[in-house]
Amino acid sequence: MNNHQYQPFSARGFGSWHTCSICGTSKHSGFYWLGGYKSKTEPPCIAWKIDPEWKAQAIPAPITEA
Secondary structure: OOOOOEEEEEEOOOEEEEEEOOOOOEEEOOEEEEOOEEEOOOOOOOOOOOOHHHHHHOEEOOOOOO
């Protein structure tokens, strides 16, 4: 299920990161970010859905957090 297809991105002032073109998961600063949550554990790659087990162990990440 972890068949992420990460694409590289970068923006001046924000650095660089990778985002999955299937599910939207992003990798940055040692965390995986998805749907307002972050975790050190990579979530399963499920298009348009957050795995409930991953969400339960992740912590909320406000959009203003970097």
